[in-house]
Amino acid sequence: MAKIMEIRKPNTRVLSSSIDLSCIGSARGFERSSLNKDSRKRELIRIARENQAMLKRLQEKQPNYHTKKFDEEYQSSIQFLKNICEYPLVLNRKERCQSVINSHKQ
Numbered sequence: 001m002a003k004i005m006e007i008r009k010p011n012t013r014v015l016s017s018s019i020d021l022s023c024i025g026s027a028r029g030f031e032r033s034s035l036n037k038d039s040r041k042r043e044l045i046r047i048a049r050e051n052q053a054m055l056k057r058l059q060e061k062q063p064n065y066h067t068k069k070f071d072e073e074y075q076s077s078i079q080f081l082k083n084i085c086e087y088p089l090v091l092n093r094k095e096r097c098q099s100v101i102n103s104h105k106q
């Protein structure tokens with residue numbers, strides 16, 4: 001027990017003196033600062049500028065899609081589905097009604 005007390009006394013002294021030094025340092029106006037703070041800030045500014053430029057290019061660009069091509073591809077995929085289905089393909093309500101009418105006519 002006495003041995004532990006001998007070890008704790010110097011430890012508490014060192015700890016209290018380091019706390020005192022940190023308080024004195026902050027009272028004098030010293031503060032911790034990163035060594036690469038400025039370079040990180042410049043890098044963030046550069047990235048922000050690049051992002052702004054990219055956003056501007058995207059906003060100025062006109063959409064480029066062809067509805068006729070989309071319709072043709074859709075019709076082609078519907079035809080594929082009809083070819084592989086075991087039962088009649090029903091995609092929406094209008095077609096469902098039409099397929100029911102057609103099945104009753106037969």
